[in-house]
Amino acid sequence: MKREKLRLFGLMLLISVLSSACLTNVHQANHKPKASKQEVLQVLQSTNAYFMEKWPDTGKPIYTTRWRPSNIWTRAVYYEGLMALYAIDRDQRYYDYAVDWGTKHNWGMRNGLETRNADDQACGQVYLELYELDKEEERIRAIKKNIDFVMHSGKVDDWTWIDAIQMAMPVFAKLGVMFDDPRYFDYMYKLYSYSKNEEGGGLYNPTDKLWWRDRNFVPPYQEPNGEDCYWSRGNGWVVAALxxxxxxxxxxxxxxxxYLQDFKDLMEGVLKAQRKDGFWNVSLHDPTNFGGRETSGTALFAYGMAWGINQGILDAAVYRPALDKAWQAMVDEAVHPSGFLGYVQGTGKEPKDGQPLGFSTVPDFEDYGLGCFLLAGSEFYKLLESGR
Structure with a gap:
């Protein structure tokens, strides 16, 4: 009896040791070391170099189905990302490339001083940043006149689609700070509040803590699985704006x-929709509707997470694992050795647009996806640099 007990004890001990070893091996196999700040910077430099080499002429119009000037919103988002990269990597070529872009367009907007289209105003974010670095009046003259024109009109229903919030709202915020004039703050709140609470009955859903892209997607519109349609990149634009x-x-x-509470709530809604591989689907609540990896929305959500953690607004214990996973997924699955960025959904407003996506699929515009990626990576770099 004693000998049997000893044998049983030995067998249990062996099983315990083997189980522990197996669990350790599984953990080690699934664990990936966190990226270093140098690795993050290198991938940002690589992806940006690809674009700058492909587009040496900053004033060259963009052709897809027709010609468009290169100061439209897609290129403006790229330059927002470039300025974020310049903030952590003071390469003179970045500054010169951005200044040349503004100069080639006479620091103006696609449809002139009286445009009300937020897509036209996006370039102003970059113009204002460049003015802060070198206070040449020509850099902000046109964008300030345009925003003053908008405010003078008293019209507050311009932002009828949520992308517009990112394209224009930060321009009002910067002007308010630069000129110490709260009228810009007050007016942008009226525009923002109209989009959030009134357009189409309100484009923000406080229940799911996500935004419908425009009035066409407010219920009773549904995705194939019966869920509401929350477009990934659209929600990403609101994240970036906030x-x-x-x-x-x-x-x-x-x-x-x-704004702070809206940001926290939106990030909570976004977090719940992350895929297991770190990406987000183009349709946040319906993975069956053109499901799969998508880089631009993923990058914008990562940007929001990194910034929120950096500012102590988001709980790192909750959001840092999601951020690490998102960043590594983009680097491992979307970035080509050449610096080209894959899995970027082309322009549009819903899951079916710009499909199909793939590692080597070139979207109709290559610029804004890279801009989102540069914003995310630059903010993630700051987080790593802080030692957190």
């Missing part, structure tokens, strides 16, 4: 708390 506004307006600005 980041870029909160990053510049003073904390005592009267609507600061609203």
């Amino acid at each position: 980041v870029r506004v909160l990053a510049v307006i003073p904390e005592n600005e009267k609507n600061h708390a609203v």
Whole structure:
């Protein structure tokens, strides 16, 4: 009996040791070391170099189905990313490339001083940043006149699609800070509030903590699986807008708390929709509707997470694993050795647009996806540099 007990004890001990070893091996196999700040910087430099080499002429019009000037929103988003990269990597070529872009377009907008289209105003974000670096009046003259024109009109229903919030809202925020003029803050809140609460009955759903792209996607519209249609990149644009506004307006600005809470809530809604591989689907609540990896929305969500953690707004214990996973997924699955960025959905407004996506699929515009990626990586770099 004693000998049998010893044998049984020995067998249990062996099983325990083997189980422990197996679990350790599985953990080691699944664990990936966190990226270093140098690795992050290198991939940002590589992807940006690919684009700058492909587009040496900053004023060259863009052709897809027709010709478009290169100061449209797609290129403006790229330059937002480039300026974020320049903030962590002071390469003179980046600054010169951005200044040349503004100069080639006479620091103006696609449809002139009286355009109300937020897509036309996106370039102003870059013009204002470049003015802050070198205060040449020509850099902000046109964009300020345009925004002043918009405010003088009293019209507040311009942002009828959520992309517009990112394209134009940070321009108002920067002007308010630069000229110490709260009228810009007040007016952007009216525009933002109209989109959020009134357009189409309100484009924000506080239940799911996500935004419908425009009134056409507000219920009763449904995805094939019966869920609401929340477009990934559209929600990403709102994330970026809130980041870029909160990053510049003073904390005592009267609507600061609203933007801050909206940011926190939106990031909560976004977090719940992340795929197991780190990406987000183009349709946040329906993975069956053109499901699969998508880089631009993923990058914008990663941008928001990195910034939120950096500012102490988002709980790192909750969001850092999601951020690490998202960043590594993009680097491992979307970045080509050449620097080309795959899995970027082309322009559009819903899951079916710009399909199919793939590692080597070239979207109709290559610029904005890279801009989103540069924003995410630059903010992630700051997080790594801080040692957190």
